[in-house]
Amino acid sequence: MKLPKPIQRGSSWRITVSFENKRYSATRDSAKECEHWALSKLAELKNGKISEEKGIKAAYPFRDLCNKYYQEHGRHMRSARTILFKIKNLDRIAPNLADKSIYDFKPADIAEWRNQRKKEVKVATLRNEHGIYSAVFTYAMKELFLLESNVWQSVTMPSKSKPRNQRITPEDQEQLLQAFGWDGTKSPEKTRDYVAWSFLFAMETAMRQSEILAMRRADLKDGFVHLPFTKNGESRNVPLSKEAKRLLALLPGKDALVPIDKSKCCATWTRVKNKADLPHINFHDSRHEAITRMVKDKGLPVEVLAKITGHKTIGMLVNTYYNPDAQDLVDMFNKTES
Structure with a gap:
């Protein structure tokens, strides 16, 4: 088969070959390199065709x-x-x-x-x-x-490890805020302020970090925030407590409520939690804590709670994210007898 001639384009050269009614092109620094590529490509295509006809599949890394x-x-x-x-x-x-x-x-x-x-x-x-x-x-x-x-x-994979049940105490929360250097009363300005704000907002709403970072002002409604895109692929509405509304009032009037990306948020969170000597606490633990508090303080039934948190599987909500301690269970049990 006669090779087509390379065509010069500026400081580079381009060549196109045809095989089985398909065209393949490449750009190289010289005409000679184009010709070498064309010969190699045609040989590769022919060998692949022969292998296919013999029932041998070409390698696919x-x-x-x-x-x-x-x-x-x-x-x-x-x-x-x-x-x-x-x-x-x-x-x-x-x-x-x-x-x-x-x-x-x-x-x-x-x-x-x-x-x-x-x-x-x-x-x-x-x-x-x-x-x-x-x-x-x-x-x-x-x-x-x-x-x-x-x-x-x-191939069998190892079973899931025991669900995480890390709680965040009021003391932990205060320790983290001190390390962030933000008291929760002023409008956030720096990245670490916005990360601290996001943490407090998560503790009030049980929203995921990604959901908080994606919020827009247009998502704020009367008494709730509408999340058009969530992890499970569906939208949901999250009711806002008095504290959540107070936190939202601190934000500047911009469309992107939290103007930082996930990478910066994660890096800042890790640095500050280590500074606070709380390396065992993850941002996502705020979701566990918020859900547990919603049951304890508001007595929300599980079907309502699932609508707020976006859990499709009640078992996941109850067994993974609801983490009451013994005293919480005693207090709730005694309430039913009063």
Whole structure:
């Protein structure tokens, strides 16, 4: 086959080859490099065609499939940031799988990866990574029709660890505010002020950090905040307590109520909680604490509470996020007898 001539465009050269009625192009620094690329590309395409006719599938590296999954599907998901991180760090997370062809994956490969990863990260992290990579294979199976089954689903993952039940005491809250250097009465100005404000607002509303950061002034209604997009994919309305309304009144009249991104919020939170000597407290613990207080102080029935928090599964709400201590249970029990 006669090669087409490279075409010069400015300081670079471009060449286009055709195979099976499809066009492939590349830009290189010189005409000679274009010709080398064209020869190599045509050989690759011909070999792939021959292999396909013989029933041999051309190699498809897991890395390439992950990138395609993110570009066509993952980047549109609410968890896009996490998905991208797990894909970008594939060489560190799964070094023996990154360049392996998806057609060559065996259950033993996944099990070997699981056993090694268990030594490096927590079970929750391992399960999260397994879920993302399994979703990539499901995409290849149901959307690209490259696979007939998902090998990741044939390997057992460690059971979930015991649900977190960390409470935030009034003393912890005061200690954190002192470390933030914000007393909760002035309009927030600096990043750390807004993170402190977000923490207090979460304690009043049980809203997730991402939901608070995404709030817009147009979302504020009479007595509640409307969340158009949430983790479970549905909107919900969160009633506002007197304290929540007071906190909202402190914010400047801008559209973005909390003008910081998630990365800056997380970094600031980690730095300040360590400064407060409370490294064991996570921002998400505010959701646990808020839900527990709503039951204790307001006596909300579980079906109403689920509407406020956005939980579709009552079991998750009760067994994971409602964390009463023994005295809370005694007090509630005694109320029923009075």
